Amino acid sequence: MATIEVSLQGGKTKSFPSGTTVAAMLTDLASGKQRKQTVAVKANGTLLDLSTPVHSDLTLEPISIHTAEGLDILRHSTAHIMALAVKELFGNQVKVAIGPAIEDGFYYDFDREKPFSPDEFELIENKMTELAEARLPFVRQEMPKAGALDFFKQLDEPYKIEMLNEMDAETVSLYTHGQFVDLCRGPHVPDSSWIKTFKLLRVAGSYWRGDEKRQMLTRIYGTAFSDKKELQQYLTRLEEARKRDHRRLGKQLGLFTIQDQIGPGLILWQPRGALLRKLIEDYWKDEHYRNGYQLLYTPHIARQDLWKTSGHLDFYSENMYAAMEIDEVMYQLKPMNCPFHIGVYKAEPHSYREFPIRWCELGTVYRYERTGALHGLMRVRGFTQDDAHIFCRPDQLEEEIFNIIDLNLHILKTFGFEDYDIYLSTRPEKYVGSEAHWDLSTQALKQALEKKDLNYELDPGEGVFYGPKIDIKIKDQLGRSWQCSTIQVDFNLPERFQMTYTGQDGNDHQPIMIHRALMGSLERFIGxxxxxxxxxxxxxxxxxxARILNITDEQSAYCEQVFAQLRSRGIRIDKDLRNEKLNYKIREAQLMKVPYMLIVGEREKNEGTITVRHRSGQNLPAMTPEDFIDLVAEECKFNKNTN
Known part of the structure; x- marks a missing residue:
């Protein structure tokens, strides 16, 4: 019998008979503890089940269930067990679609005449527990595509049949556990006994293939972990995330609203939200002015030919709204601001002496998002980008990228974000421009990150169609990542729009264009x-x-006087002089997250003071209105300097 040489990564090597399974090899190669934690292996870059027979020399890299990769495998397997539980409970009245692992969990899409509800979770979870305890093995089988089509036709599973018909493969893999067979690449845990700690979380509607014209399916979301402590910590984070949900708080605090009569994904800013937005925008404008930027304003629509020249119609049309005819000319809503800034540039000739030119705009753009993808402020159809474009000479490129990174991190820090991940995204499959320009742009971004001593990860193929980019994903208090900042180097749009400047030699040269957004979508950033x-x-x-509160009507006149004094000095203050109990008014102010409550009784009125209560419940010593104005000024300065 033929033998093969198999090594454990970082461990020993041994000869085995050809056809020996991965699990059997690990018995000889790995320690007992490592074997117990290994859910699958990687060999020559390919993921393998432990039941896989091996027929060639290779090195095995064990994947522990305690790693992110191992957890994905566990969750994918749990999705399959959930699907089996659903089929055993509800039979042929349910058709199965897809069930992948996702960040923090898994889901499975089902077609059922009566959509599933959370009321059925306990029933499904109990059946899943029963199946897990049955130690059902996950058995992989490879089958000709034609045979798989016949098999799923017999099972009357239309979604699997559609997926198979779209596959360009002669052979496909299936996994069987119990009476359930699924079309799947794998790998999976060895058997269902690995699935011990899981929880079904919520249901949602999901169109098949994300197409609003197709069948609406029920998506059941769940999560799974390798131990109960991790699950409990996750559920606690979920509860905290629920409390922080910007949609709930946006309504509670009177910040914004979305109404069907206006249209999904279109934000109506209420007075408090509009003031919050103004404060953010004013800070943004001031910082840009200090850093040598000039402000622009541009239209919301343009002739369709503009988007043909820019390349958006070729590369971005699925995200753009339909054209509209005006005076027999086709126009479209803008998905980007950059062609307009190029229009400002081309309004007059430029010399090398003017560079760098830094223009910024809080420009509202419109992009089509499917209804199912819309999510409060996070995914909308009309949003404002904190956009800017820098035009510079080649010898200025590196310094400009340095300046952008410095300004970017400074602004994020002011808003309280100092934990982030940085990604360098390279050329996608579909792109414009020469490879030489792409390489030069990518190298400029890479060198800037390295000279700034910033850690980053490569994100291959995720650049925009006209250039590579740096993406900065900030992390919030719960450790969740949000894509906000982006910096893009572009040789291509200046070429497409025939942009030039007069060089020191008197000849025409093409400027380099840098696109950048620091907060990204203002709506999402506020969310x-x-x-x-x-x-x-x-x-x-x-x-x-601040909010000023009286104890009785006797103090109303003095409260009005203090209110007017503070408001005239720039304090954003409101008043609650209703004939209600003080504790009730304090509670309402706390629910509105008001930082300071200014309480006035007879003593304060007679002494010309106010008692200051922080939203945390801390009471400060009585002070004069002037003292409070100084306190606010100092705290605001401290906030901006320490964040």
Whole structure:
């Protein structure tokens, strides 16, 4: 019998008969503890089940269930067990679609005349526990595509049949556990006994293939972990995330609303939200002015030919709204601001002496998002980008990228974000421009990150169609990542729009264009801020910094006097002089996350003071209105300097 040489990564090597399973090899190669934790292996870059027979020399890299990769395998297997539980409980009235592992869990899509509800979770979870305890093996089988089609036709599973018909493969893999067979690449845990700690979380509607014209399916979300402690910690984080949900807090705090009559994904900013947005925008404008930027304003629509020249119609049309005819000319809503800034550039000739030119705009753009993808402020159809474009000479490129990174991290820090991940995204499959320009752009971004001593990860193929980019994903208080900042180097749009400047030699040269957004979508950034601070914003950006409360009607006139004094000095203050109990009014102010409550009774009125109560419940010593103005000024300055 033929033998093969198999090594354990970082461990020993041994000869085995050809056809020996991975599990049998690990018995000889790995320690007992490592074997107990290994859910699958990687060999030559390919993931393998432990039951896989091996027929060639290779090195095995064990995948522990305690790693991210191992957890994905566990969750994918749990999705399959959930599907088996559903089929055993509800039989042929349910058709199965797809069930992958996702970040923090898994889901499975089902077609059922009566959609599933959370009321059925306990029934399904009990059946899953029963199946897990049965130690059902996950058995892989490879089958010709034609045979798999016949098999799923017999099972009357239309979604599997559709998926098979779209596959360009002669052979496909199936996994069987119990009476359930699924079309799947794998790998999976060895058997269902590995699935011990799981929880079904919620249901949602999901169109098949994300197509609103197709069948609406029921998606059941769940999660799974390798031990109960991790599951409990996750559920606690979920509960905290629920409390911080910007949609709930946005309504509670009167920040924004979305109404069907207006349209999904379109934000109506209420007065408090509009003031919050103004504070953020004013800070943004001031910082850009200090850093040498000039402000632009541009239209919301343009002739369709503009988007043909820019390349958006070729590469981005699925995200753009349909064209509209005006005076027999086709126009489209803008998905980007960059062609407009190029239009400003081309309005007059430029010399090398003017560079760098830094233009910024809080420009509202419109992009089509499917209804199912819309999510409060996080995914919308009309949003404002904190956009900027820098035009520079080649010898200025590196310094400009340095400046952008410095400004970017400074602004994020001011808003309280100092934990982030950085990604360098390279050329996608579909792109414009020469490879030489792409290589030069990518190298410039890479060198800037390395010279700044910033850690980053490569994100291959995720650049935009006209250039590579740096993406910065900030982390909030719960450790969740949010894509906000992006920096893109572009040689291609200047070429497509025939942009030039007069060089020192008197000849025409092409400028380099840098696209950048620091907060990204202003709507999404505010949504992240709401959840990051749970609505209790730092004093400098709180739309209502203080609320004055009287104890009885006897103090109303004095409260009005203090209110007017503070408001005239720039304090964002409101008043509650209703004939209600003080504790009730304090509670309402706390629910609105007001940083300071200014309480006035007879003593304060007679002494010309106010008693200051922080939203945390801490009472400060009585002070004069002037003292409070100084306190606010100092705290706002401290907030901006320490964040």
């Amino acid at each position: 992240v801020l709401i959840e990051h601070y749970a609505g209790a914003f730092p004093l400098w950006m709180a739309p209502e910094q």
